[in-house]
Amino acid sequence: MILNRMPRPMILSSAGVGWQIARLMVTVLWLSFVMPAHATPDVSLLKKNGCAECHRLNPEAPLDSRKGPDLFFAGDKFQADWLTRWLQEPVVIRLSGFITDTGFLKGEPTLATPHPKLDLGKAEAVTGHLMQLRMEGLEDAPSAELNEPLSKGKRFKYKILFEREYGCIACHQSVNLAYQPRGGVSGPSLLSAGDRLKADWVYRWLKNPKKFEKRGRMPLFEFNEEELQALTRYVVWHKQSEGQ
Amino acid sequence: MRRVEVLKNWMMISLVLLLVVLCSACGESKTNPKASEAPEISAPQPVTQDASPSPPRVKTHPVTTGTRETYQWYCAQCHGIKGKGNGINAPHTAVPPRDHTKAEYLETRSDEQLFHVIKFGGLAGGRAPCMPRWGHTLNDDTIHALVNYIRELCECDYL
Structure with missing residues (x-):
């Protein structure tokens, strides 16, 4: 009885191995048809809507061609709900224009702003396609910790790190204690950053910005893990719902 | 004849x-x-006659086109295109960015102090915390050249 209940060792006959190899080959063949859609996402709709005129939709495009932020990692960076809303009612995030704009250092961007408006249908379709644009090989981020609500005490502690220790406030708009906008205008505004950006992406950006931006104007830092999490949590704390 | x-x-x-x-x-x-600066090449020069002139002294980290581009790309965001402390962030910082054309202040700071503040940030040098550290972005040679560029802008040396 006991012997009958024991699992039998699987013996692979030569015919069985052949069958398994054949199955594997069919799977590989099937994946080769399916996978390219992921490896090279369809950007035709984005191009049709004019996105490629200013934004790079793949990292191979020349760095000099960009007039707006890169979008080939939009799916990693943005929150879909925010994208759909913003594409219908775009507000200026980079108050001095994009870093390559010839008028950037004068605070007079030559590129017409704000961003073109889309209707709801188009905004949803474009968002859907943008969210497909992702980078491969991104390292893990401690999502649970990063998305934890921030206590008031920790927020003040992290504010000091953000403003005083690392001087981020010199270039990025944040808020003062009365929730009023305060800070520089050369970097993207962080007002509503928590509605706009995914916490995991902010963490990855702070850890290794070179992965996403080959030639930015922001200084590079070597934050330790505690600082990475603290600054990420402080950045994504900036939400419309936080009284701004 | x-x-x-x-x-x-x-x-x-x-x-x-x-x-x-x-x-x-x-x-x-x-x-x-x-005369106060070290020459780039310190190897002894061949002496041809007793009254030969001393070799011309050259800045160790000369200001190049690259130095000026680096200043425009990074520093000008706060310090302004011409270094007058009026960059696009200037109206929004708690402490106004330094005017690099102002000799009265810059001649009181040594090259080492300027290097230190660029590399480690304003806070580390006892100055404004709005000035971030650039030591992970720019190498030491570039920072030395930027110090020399600031000396060009202020047309001054450390007293």
Whole structure:
């Protein structure tokens, strides 16, 4: 009885191995048809809507061609709900224009702003396609910790790190204690950053910005893990719902 | 004929001597203003005669086109295109960015102090915390060249 209940060792006959190899080959063949859609996402709709005129939709495009932020990692960076809303009612995030704009250092961007408006249908379709644009090989981020609500005490502690220790406030708009906008205008505004950006992406950006931006104007830092999490949590704390 | 040849020889010798004197005078006038700085090449120069001029002194980290581009790309965001402390972030910082054309202040700061503040940030140098650290972005040579560029902008040296 006991012997009958024991699992039998699987013996692979030569015919069985052949069958398994054949199955594997069919799977590989099937994946080769399916996978390219992921490896090279369809950007035709984005191009049709004019996105490629200013934004790079793949990292191979020349760095000099960009007039707006890169979008080939939009799916990693943005929150879909925010994208759909913003594409219908775009507000200026980079108050001095994009870093390559010839008028950037004068605070007079030559590129017409704000961003073109889309209707709801188009905004949803474009968002859907943008969210497909992702980078491969991104390292893990401690999502649970990063998305934890921030206590008031920790927020003040992290504010000091953000403003005083690392001087981020010199270039990025944040808020003062009365929730009023305060800070520089050369970097993207962080007002509503928590509605706009995914916490995991902010963490990855702070850890290794070179992965996403080959030639930015922001200084590079070597934050330790505690600082990475603290600054990420402080950045994504900036939400419309936080009284701004 | 012999007298004419002797005269020619004397004329040649005096011409060579005149040239040597003139050259040594040019060399001296060039080296004087930068006498406090170390020359780029410290290897001993071959001595041809006792009264030879000292080699021209060159800035160790000269200001290049790359230095000016680096300043425009990074520093000008706060310090302004011409270094006058009026960059696009200037109206929004708690402490106004330094005006790099102002000799009255910059001649009170040594090159080492300027280097330290660029590399480690304002807070580490006892200055404004709005100035971030650039030591992970720019290498030491670039920072030294930026210090020299600031010296160009203020047309001043450390007193």
